[in-house]
Amino acid sequence: MTRPRLGHPSEIPDPGLQSERTYxxxxxxxxxxxxxxxxxxxxxxxxxxxxxxxxxxxxxxxxPGILGxxxxxxxxxxxxLRYRQAATAALTGADGMSAPTAVAALAAVATLVAVGGFLxxxxxxx
Amino acid sequence: xxxxxxxxAQARSDGHQPWRLRWxxxxxxxxxxxxxxxxxxxxxxxANERTFLAWIRTALALLAxxxxxxxxxxxxxxxxxxxxxxxxxxxxxxxxSATSYRHWAEVERALRLGQPLPPSPFPRLLGIVITVVSLIxxxxxxxxxxGDAR
Numbered sequence: 001m002t003r004p005r006l007g008h009p010s011e012i013p014d015p016g017l018q019s020e021r022t023y024x025x026x027x028x029x030x031x032x033x034x035x036x037x038x039x040x041x042x043x044x045x046x047x048x049x050x051x052x053x054x055x056x057x058x059x060x061x062x063x064p065g066i067l068g069x070x071x072x073x074x075x076x077x078x079x080x081l082r083y084r085q086a087a088t089a090a091l092t093g094a095d096g097m098s099a100p101t102a103v104a105a106l107a108a109v110a111t112l113v114a115v116g117g118f119l120x121x122x123x124x125x126x
Numbered sequence: 127x128x129x130x131x132x133x134x135a136q137a138r139s140d141g142h143q144p145w146r147l148r149w150x151x152x153x154x155x156x157x158x159x160x161x162x163x164x165x166x167x168x169x170x171x172x173a174n175e176r177t178f179l180a181w182i183r184t185a186l187a188l189l190a191x192x193x194x195x196x197x198x199x200x201x202x203x204x205x206x207x208x209x210x211x212x213x214x215x216x217x218x219x220x221x222x223s224a225t226s227y228r229h230w231a232e233v234e235r236a237l238r239l240g241q242p243l244p245p246s247p248f249p250r251l252l253g254i255v256i257t258v259v260s261l262i263x264x265x266x267x268x269x270x271x272x273g274d275a276r
Contacts, residue, residue: 018172025176032186039190043197086172095165100156103178103230110182110223117189118216121196 014090022086026079029106030072033113037068040117061123064116071109078102154231163238170237178230184252185222192216203266211259218255222248 013019044061082099089097143151150158165171192215196208225248232244 016169018169022172022176025179029179029183032183036186036190039193043193086168089168095168095171097168097171098159098165098234099175100154100159100231100234103175104155104227106182107178107223107227107230110185110226111220114185114189114216114220114223117193118213118220121193121212121216 013087019083019086019090023079023083026082027076030075030079032072033068033075033110034072036113036117037065037070037072040065040068040113040120044120061120064113064120067109067116068113071106071113075106152228152231154235159231159234159238162235163240166234166237171234174230174233174237177233178226181222181226181229181248185219185226188215188219188222192219203263203269207262207266211262214255214259218252222252 041062042065044065085097088094154162192212195215196212199208201208229244229246229248235241236243
């Protein structure tokens, strides 16, 4: 028995569209991270008074945004891999799809980005 | 109530667990999770994952909104209103993203044990925060239009 080759999310093997919906959810999340990252990098330019900002601390202010951008790219890649797993599960009926490590990592990065944004807010606006 | 959806025997035993066990239960690692019950239907797993992602996106939207209101939106309302709004939104974003894994794990646990899904305080929390923020914006706009005769 040859297993169908699963390459692209346009191939939809299950009637509930699980694989496609999950793929799109990851892509949306990746795009959100990238957009927030760009926004944070942009806003970090307005932070504080340049006189008081050493180069190092300016780098620190840009970091949350860079983190968001990088995470966005990784998440979109992950979405494609996840699509392949989900489509395979749909075809073979295999369970055991949960990915605690990816979920934990994503939650941790989101928290870091949010805390970084909070610090930008505190240092920049007042 | 936290205990809704579990048997009273479990609820009682939870009450006697030392905090470290409770912590481990609420924040399980991958190996802890794989030891619980049996693998759920892959569709449920993916539904839980998508819900988690939706909460993460919500947290990101609150973060962007919070920073935008302080740094992009022009001054409006009473002094400090943008500050209050921005901090409220960003703190909510931090709370949502910091607790999102815990909620995902609770749901995963219930799925693996075939139990009812645990209740979540977040829809209510988010509803309250957005309502309060909207009311502050409304109050600010009214304050503004009352302040000068435009």
